Amino acid sequence: MLALVVAHAVAALLAPTLVRFLGPRAFVPLAAVPAITAGYAAWQFARVDSSAPPLEEFLWVDSLDLTLTFRMDTLAWLMTLIVAGVGALVLLYCAHYFDDKERTKGLGLFAGSLTAFAGAMLGLVTTDDMLLLYVFWELTTILSYLLIGYVSTSKASIAAAKQALLVTTFGGLAMLVGMIMIGESQDTYLISEILADPGSGTFISWGVVLLLVGAITKSALIPFHFWLPGAMAAPTPVSAYLHAAAMVKAGIYLVARFAPAYADLPAWRYTIVTLGAATLLLGGYRSLRQHDLKLLLAYGTISQLGFITLLVGYGNHGTTVAGLGMLVAHSLFKSCLFLTTGTVEHATGTRDIRRLSGVGRRMPWLAGAAGLASLSMAGLPPVLGFAGKEAALHSLMHPSGGWWSYDGLVLLMVAVGSVLTFGYTARFMWGAFARKDPMLAGDAGQVTTVTHHPEWLLVAVPGLLALAGLALGPAAPWLEDLISRHTGLYPAGEDPAHLVLWSGAVTPALLLSIVIWVLGTALFLGSAPVAALQRKAQVPLDAGRTYQHIVRGVDRLALEVTGGFQRGSLPTLLAIILLVLVVLPTIVLVRGVTWPEDVRWFDTPAQVGVGLVIVIAAIATTRARRRLRAVFLVSVTGYGTALLFLLHGAPDLALTQVLVETVTLVVFVLVLRRLSGRFPDNPTVLTRRLRALLGLATGLVVAAVALTAAAARNHDPAAQGLVDTAKEYGGGNNIVNVILVDVRAWDTMGELSVVLAAATGVTSLIFLKQDAVIRARRALRHSWRNRVTTPDDGASTRWIAAVQDLDPTRRSTIFEVVTRIVFHTIVLWSVYLLFAGHNAPGGGFAAGLVAGLALALRYLAGRGYELRVALPVMPGLLLGGGLFIAAASAILPMFFGEPPLRTWIIDVPLPLIGDVHIVTSLLFDLGVYLVVIGLMLDILRSLGSALDDQIAEEEAG
Numbered sequence: 001m002l003a004l005v006v007a008h009a010v011a012a013l014l015a016p017t018l019v020r021f022l023g024p025r026a027f028v029p030l031a032a033v034p035a036i037t038a039g040y041a042a043w044q045f046a047r048v049d050s051s052a053p054p055l056e057e058f059l060w061v062d063s064l065d066l067t068l069t070f071r072m073d074t075l076a077w078l079m080t081l082i083v084a085g086v087g088a089l090v091l092l093y094c095a096h097y098f099d100d101k102e103r104t105k106g107l108g109l110f111a112g113s114l115t116a117f118a119g120a121m122l123g124l125v126t127t128d129d130m131l132l133l134y135v136f137w138e139l140t141t142i143l144s145y146l147l148i149g150y151v152s153t154s155k156a157s158i159a160a161a162k163q164a165l166l167v168t169t170f171g172g173l174a175m176l177v178g179m180i181m182i183g184e185s186q187d188t189y190l191i192s193e194i195l196a197d198p199g200s201g202t203f204i205s206w207g208v209v210l211l212l213v214g215a216i217t218k219s220a221l222i223p224f225h226f227w228l229p230g231a232m233a234a235p236t237p238v239s240a241y242l243h244a245a246a247m248v249k250a251g252i253y254l255v256a257r258f259a260p261a262y263a264d265l266p267a268w269r270y271t272i273v274t275l276g277a278a279t280l281l282l283g284g285y286r287s288l289r290q291h292d293l294k295l296l297l298a299y300g301t302i303s304q305l306g307f308i309t310l311l312v313g314y315g316n317h318g319t320t321v322a323g324l325g326m327l328v329a330h331s332l333f334k335s336c337l338f339l340t341t342g343t344v345e346h347a348t349g350t351r352d353i354r355r356l357s358g359v360g361r362r363m364p365w366l367a368g369a370a371g372l373a374s375l376s377m378a379g380l381p382p383v384l385g386f387a388g389k390e391a392a393l394h395s396l397m398h399p400s401g402g403w404w405s406y407d408g409l410v411l412l413m414v415a416v417g418s419v420l421t422f423g424y425t426a427r428f429m430w431g432a433f434a435r436k437d438p439m440l441a442g443d444a445g446q447v448t449t450v451t452h453h454p455e456w457l458l459v460a461v462p463g464l465l466a467l468a469g470l471a472l473g474p475a476a477p478w479l480e481d482l483i484s485r486h487t488g489l490y491p492a493g494e495d496p497a498h499l500v501l502w503s504g505a506v507t508p509a510l511l512l513s514i515v516i517w518v519l520g521t522a523l524f525l526g527s528a529p530v531a532a533l534q535r536k537a538q539v540p541l542d543a544g545r546t547y548q549h550i551v552r553g554v555d556r557l558a559l560e561v562t563g564g565f566q567r568g569s570l571p572t573l574l575a576i577i578l579l580v581l582v583v584l585p586t587i588v589l590v591r592g593v594t595w596p597e598d599v600r601w602f603d604t605p606a607q608v609g610v611g612l613v614i615v616i617a618a619i620a621t622t623r624a625r626r627r628l629r630a631v632f633l634v635s636v637t638g639y640g641t642a643l644l645f646l647l648h649g650a651p652d653l654a655l656t657q658v659l660v661e662t663v664t665l666v667v668f669v670l671v672l673r674r675l676s677g678r679f680p681d682n683p684t685v686l687t688r689r690l691r692a693l694l695g696l697a698t699g700l701v702v703a704a705v706a707l708t709a710a711a712a713r714n715h716d717p718a719a720q721g722l723v724d725t726a727k728e729y730g731g732g733n734n735i736v737n738v739i740l741v742d743v744r745a746w747d748t749m750g751e752l753s754v755v756l757a758a759a760t761g762v763t764s765l766i767f768l769k770q771d772a773v774i775r776a777r778r779a780l781r782h783s784w785r786n787r788v789t790t791p792d793d794g795a796s797t798r799w800i801a802a803v804q805d806l807d808p809t810r811r812s813t814i815f816e817v818v819t820r821i822v823f824h825t826i827v828l829w830s831v832y833l834l835f836a837g838h839n840a841p842g843g844g845f846a847a848g849l850v851a852g853l854a855l856a857l858r859y860l861a862g863r864g865y866e867l868r869v870a871l872p873v874m875p876g877l878l879l880g881g882g883l884f885i886a887a888a889s890a891i892l893p894m895f896f897g898e899p900p901l902r903t904w905i906i907d908v909p910l911p912l913i914g915d916v917h918i919v920t921s922l923l924f925d926l927g928v929y930l931v932v933i934g935l936m937l938d939i940l941r942s943l944g945s946a947l948d949d950q951i952a953e954e955e956a957g
Contacts, residue, residue: 001056001070001126004037008119015115016108024098026111031091034118038084041077048077049485055128071128071192074486078324079125079253082331086245087118089461093339094237096455097346110150114241117143121246125253130179130189134172137214137250141168144247148234160230163547167227168217175214175254181207191257198261208262211254212271219251219305221279226544228302232294236342239294244334248305252327256312256320260489263315272313273406277413279306284420288527289534293341293351293432297334300377300424304330307417310410311392317490318395318497324483325388325476325499329469333373333385336465337428340370343458344432348448353431358449360433366459367433372466376473378425378520379418379513383469386513387476387499389418393509395497415516422520427527473501571681575694582697585705596711607647614640622692626678631668635661652736652841659849663936666856670943674950732838732919740843741921741928745890745901748924752886752931756879759938800862801869812861819861823870826854834929835922844925848932855936864945871937878934886927889920 011033018026047054058068072080091114098107117140124136142165149161183189185207186199198204220228228248232239242248255272262268283303290296308330311323343366344359345351360367376385396414399407436447472479476499480487523530565576602608617636624630638661646654683691723735732738740748799816830850837843858870893902906918 005123012112012116015112019108027091027095031088034084035088041080069128070126076126083121090237090241093461096457113143113146128191134176147238148231157233160233164227171214171217174210178207178210195261205267215251215254219248221275223543225302229298232298240335240338245331259313276306276310280417287424317492320487322391329384329388332465332469333376336373336462339462347454355448357436357447369463369466374425376469378422382473384472391497418516419519423523426524578698582701593708594711610643635665655841737837737843741924759935816861844928848929851933852936859940875934875938878930882927882930889923
């Protein structure tokens with residue numbers, strides 16, 4: 001089963017390529033995958049109809065004990081035949097439905113999505129794990145969004161796709177919560193184990209209700225029925241597959257799957273029966289007023305889905321037999337009728353029943369196929385739909401509480417719904433194939449008929465589906481035997497219902513069917529007064545309009561909330577964040593926490609002195625009115641923190657903090673060139689006091705949380721034994737660096753990706769005016785070069801490489817000399833830190849910052865010209881190269897049968913030098929080193945030289 005799901009995925013990936021070469025004919029080989037699946041299911045029936053149905057288990061994540069489990073019992077087998085069989089025929093139909101022009105309009109994506117959808121449905125109906133079922137469930141949601149919105153230029157298609165996505169995703173999330181509630185209560189997520197021991201109680205009942213929300217939304221039951229008519233904006237093959245045989249059947253499958261376990265719960269019974277019966281009536285009522293063939297079938301589909309859901313969820317043997325029979329019949333006749341509609345539209349150019357005339361005479365074979373399907377939909381013999389509806393009426397004919405009970409009301413609603421079904425079925429046949437008076441078209445336009453005969457496949461596929469329904473009519477008892485293992489989960493009772501065309505006697509169910517046919521005929525013949533009545537009797541509540549109001553309301557609420565909390569003021573936003581940080585932990589602290597019994601405030605007097613300096617600098621920062629002064633005071637707190645690290649015996653952290661603080665200071669200074677010298681706001685005394693109070697409260701809360709967190713420890717520290725582990729497996733004494741490149745190297749890999757994204761964002765923000773800047777820079781450089789005078793005797797000394805490109809009025813000879821002296825030393829120091837970092841303070845991150853500061857020194861001496869000479873590569877090359885090296889070092893051990901990020905320790909004896917200690921994680925550190933250098937180069941180019949060029953452009957202008 002998993003192999004078949006994978007085969008669908010592979011076919012979906014190959015579909016765009018096949019369409020590119022074969023055009024619409026690519027659907028023919030794609031149809032082979034679901035066809036093989038249907039053949040496999042038919043071949044497996046002997047095993048399915050046994051006490052041990054086919055079961056496949058594949059271990060996915062060993063550490064989480066996560067297993068892919070697939071099980072094909074009777075219900076899964078039946079759904080597989082429907083999904084795969086109808087899917088193969090729909091794909092064949094697509095081969096002639098689309099023309100060659102479509103291959104450049106996204107037909108490849110459509111073909112891949114439709115094939116992938118068939119695979120997702122196959123996984124959904126065969127998996128035995130609820131969480132995996134949810135994964136396939138959401139895959140069908142996403143793929144249906146792509147298929148419904150295939151015509152990307154149509155606003156109606158996009159709106160319908162979004163509507164279906166939102167509604168079914170909401171239901172899917174509710175279903176997931178229900179699955180978790182049931183699974184955690186029963187301590188298993190395997191469906192077969194839950195059905196064997198379903199459990200009970202309020203918690204289970206709520207989980208079941210949430211489970212049903214997913215089924216109701218997927219199968220378009222009230223109040224979520226409105227998305228299905230909108231989905232008719234999709235191409236007709238999508239409607240024939242998703243909205244007749246596949247997607248909408250997922251909800252029915254879910255109900256049928258869990259009904260044996262939970263049908264006795266009142267919450268289940270009243271939800272399913274009430275919503276199913278109401279949907280049956282509403283869908284039939286709405287279909288009688290439709291002029292579009294697809295909309296008529298869409299509302300009819302809603303009605304039939306309500307009927308089938310009622311039957312399979314009712315919870316007894318007879319209704320389950322009838323429900324599964326109707327499930328098969330509906331998949332056949334409704335997909336046939338949708339494809340018939342597509343063929344009619346293909347041949348005439350319209351689906352409006354007021355304009356269609358004489359189509360039946362011009363296409364008799366298509367009319368015959370539609371006629372057989374319509375017999376099944378209306379519940380007339382000798383097709384499967386008649387057998388299913390007779391079984392349904394028979395099973396409801398003996399209400400347990402009497403005719404005036406709830407069960408008696410259900411029978412009445414089913415009978416009325418069947419009358420409506422007969423009426424709209426007759427309306428479909430008359431509208432699609434009958435000859436009509438040209439005056440009937442009215443405002444719809446001119447009456448039209450067949451303009452060209454469609455390809456034979458567009459008639460043959462609906463014909464095959466109709467013949468299947470006809471063949472299963474007499475074979476209905478055989479079908480009942482095939483599904484008996486599932487229907488046998490319910491007691492049969494004294495007078496069980498059966499799938500038969502004729503029981504040998506005139507039964508009450510048959511008499512009721514005759515009454516339904518007579519009333520249905522009268523309903524169709526009296527369509528004019530019925531239409532007038534519908535125009536007058538408008539339903540006061542419209543679920544579609546309610547959905548639109550809810551969506552607009554959520555959008556409005558989001559806008560108001562965003563506007564209330566994010567007013568474009570950074571102080572206000574920061575105050576809100578800090579206020580939340582203060583309030584929530586304070587509530588916990590007030591309710592009672594564990595405080596430490598003994599607090600050691602400091603180890604040496606030097607720590608107290610440094611702490612006082614940090615506090616004084618922080619207070620002075622809040623009182624500073626000039627930006628540059630505030631930046632330097634903030635840096636004092638950073639450097640003070642680094643000194644505290646050093647006094648606590650953490651030189652590696654101290655080194656990193658100093659480097660980060662220095663880089664931050666450089667960045668601040670670069671940016672401040674484009675800002676005014678003073679802070680623009682002049683807050684009132686009250687505002688300043690409130691800010692001070694909030695800052696003090698934040699500090700106190702953070703300190704209190706730190707103290708209580710240390711006192712509340714009830715387990716051994718996670719870092720216990722980490723030093724010995726680092727030495728043994730990481731091969732280094734610098735525990736900080738070993739953690740970064742060995743213990744939590746995957747986290748570091750993610751952080752490198754974030755750095756790459758941040759660098760890209762910085763570049764895109766700064767280089768918006770790059771073209772104009774480049775022109776201005778070239779003009780200014782040309783003028784400065786003309787002003788540079790070089791003595792004839794060659795006595796001029798070039799301390800930096802780009803001296804000829806600099807404005808002489810902005811040069812500093814002393815700074816250039818210092819740069820010339822220390823630059824190479826700093827670079828060598830960075831290389832030393834890179835190689836020594838595994839055993840001594842350093843590492844790739846610190847080494848990269850040092851190299852970046854060396855580049856900053858070159859930039860300050862010679863602006864962007866000197867920076868390009870110092871490192872003439874694009875930052876993206878360093879960023880991407882570093883990430884590639886880090887990823888390669890993670891993957892490389894896998895080629896030798898080791899887990900990713902495996903570190904090898906090698907000691908190489910060298911003459912005169914001695915043993916050289918080498919660890920392969922140095923490659924990962926090298927990647928970090930290059931990424932940090934690339935980030936620094938990107939910052940200096942964007943916030944440095946790019947801003948220089950913008951300033952020069954403004955001065956030149």
